[in-house]
Amino acid sequence: MSTIDDIPVRSRSSHPRRPVLVGVVVGLCAALAAAAGHLIAPTGEPPSTNLSTQPAPTAVPSPPAAATPNLVPPTPITYWPSASTTGVPAGTVLRNSSGLTLRTAGQVVTGLNIVGCVTVAASNVRITRSRITCNSIAYSVRVLTGFRNLVLEDVEITGSGVTSAAVCCSDFTIRRANIHRVIDGPRMGSNTTIVDSYLHDLSRQTGTHNDSLQTTGGSNILIQHNRIDTYNATLRDPMNACLMLGSSSGRVTNLLMTDNYCNGGNYSIGISPTLAATNVRFTRNKFGRDYRYGVCARPTQPGVFWERSTNVWFDTGLPVIP
Structure with a gap:
């Protein structure tokens, strides 16, 4: 043993301290772990959370639901005539x-x-509850010039696929007629009325320009509440027009087309650039989309009034010309 200033000192090798230091470190780590126990959860267990002290989550608004398209036409097709009502x-x-x-x-x-x-050579003739099947290339029914007031009511007119026109040419009323298999439907001159009728399935022939209705001149013409299916679904052919108006040789005066369903045509309403018109009006008609070029050619032709708010698409009710 040696001394320093008379204080005994052991050699380092004779008094080891390493175990003491290890014990201190272990104890310190244990204390720190105990202090932090509430922050670190044991392995395999979820951390403890006091919900009462957590802030409420901010609500995130859901995006608005996409609008469902209105697939139901505003006016059902049954509103207009059909084969069962004509x-x-x-x-x-x-x-x-x-x-x-x-x-x-x-x-x-x-x-x-x-x-x-049928040829009518007298005035005030009435044909009702009858079927007319004509295979002539001319007209199924013709009113000769000078005779007036033919009435065709509750009739079926078929042209066997070859007849030029269903009815011609002036001074007649057609009511609740079923007209089909003709190249053209009625050709309308002065004092003609077509109401509550069903025109459909025109017959295409080489070089024909099929019109369900046509006028090249006349006055006092009414076309009201008809179903005009110019588009031939079997042939997938729009034909020429639901209504064709005008030529360079005649003037159309006081024509009203109202409350009809019209589908098909190159233009559904064909208006000639040479049309001379006075008070030609289109109101409250519904149009399908099976045309080739558009609904109406030249709606601003002088003498033509096209009511934009009431001439609408059949499927949506929106104006066909905004």
């Missing part, structure tokens, strides 16, 4: 007849199955 009434017994030339004023023809064409 033509010969169900249950009517028909008698066979050949083609007719009617020469007696005020004559009434009813309940006939007419195989042939």
Whole structure:
């Protein structure tokens, strides 16, 4: 043993201190771990959370739901005539007849199955509850010049795929007619009315320009509440026009087309650039989309009034010309 200033000192090798230091470090780590126990959760257990002291989450608004397209037309197609509401009434017994030339004023023809064409050479003739099947290249029904007030009511007119026009040419009223398989429907001159009728399935022939309705001149013409299916779905052919107006040779005066369904045509309403018109009005019509070029050619032609707010798409009710 040696001394320093008379204080005994052991050699380093004779009094080891390493275990003491290790113990101090271990104890210190244990104390720190105990102090932090509430912050570090044991392995495999979720951390403890006091929900009462947490701030409420900020609500995130949901995006607005996408608008569902309105797939239901505002006016159903059943509003307009069809095969079940036009033509010969169900249950009517028909008698066979050949083609007719009617020469007696005020004559009434009813309940006939007419195989042939009809020529009217008298005024105030009435044809009702009958079917007319004409295979002439001319007209299924023709009113000769100078005779007035033919009425065709609850009739079916078919042109066997070859007839030039269903009815011609002036001074007639068509009501609840089913007209089909003709190249053109009625050709309208002065004093003509077509109401509550169904025009459909025009017949395409080489070089034809098929119109469901047509006028090249006349006055006092009414086209109201008809279903005009110019588009031929079987042929996938829009044809020429639901209504074709005008030529360079005649003036159209006081024509009203209102409350009709119209589908098809190169233009559904064809207006000639040479049309001379006075008070030609289009209101409250619904249009389909099976045309080739558009709904109306030249709606601003002088003398033509196109009511934009009421001439609308069948499927949406929105104006076809904004």
